[in-house]
Amino acid sequence: MKILKLTISILIACIAIFGLQNCKKEHYPEAPVCFQEEVLPIMVSNCTQSGCHNSFDKTKGLDLSNYEGILRGVKKGNYHSSELYTVLVNEFGDIMPPKPYSPLSDEQIKTIARWIDEGAKDIQGCGPACDTTQANFAANVFPIIETFCNGCHGTKPPQGGISLATYADIKPFVNNGSLLGSIKFESGYSPMPKNGSKISQCKIDIIEKWIKDGAQNN
């Protein structure tokens, strides 16, 4: 009874202070953006293509394949004055990544802005939960490829002449073994994502399960 009374008083206090909307469950704070699983893959896939901001070419002195390099464009806590953000939305100058690459999606830009606002921390071993029991192409496999690979392999012309933009594009690389070989860093294949670290074992397991189940367009 005491607990019930306490809960009700807290709820009333919350409504009084924040209004009804903010006291609903969906307004609980979101989990902080995970650098390793959410920000780094966007950077590696969209900024470190050949001739761009990788550790070899270092265009404009920038290597965006690691935390230290990325941080150089960041004013922690203030995305509006962070070059890493302003070049993505530049209204007057050139937007990054430049043509023929596609601009980042609104969702990706928001993730980067939120990460900067949250202090641009090097958070490792985090990110959305990964579940290996589901391995369908559209819901589970393609989102991984979009995030980690398609800054390079989704554009026209794709890096290395290899397009992974659609199911039909991806299937031949399943069939010749190079998709799995490259993400598992097996010898005989170029390790992928190029310039990045291996994707998590859980994500590799999802792709492997999908292939074992027949690599269907499901």
Ligand code: HEC
């Ligand atoms: C930064 C750009 C970049 C990213 C990110 C990237 N690739 Fe690649 N990929 C390349 C380039 C360039 C090549 C051509 C071979 C080379 O230069 O190593 C290539 C080659 C490949 C090949 C052929 C490999 C072989 O040995 O025959 C496959 C398959 C592939 N990529 C899949 C992927 C997958 C899957 C991902 C995401 C997990 C990915 N790539 C991420 C740039 C990239």
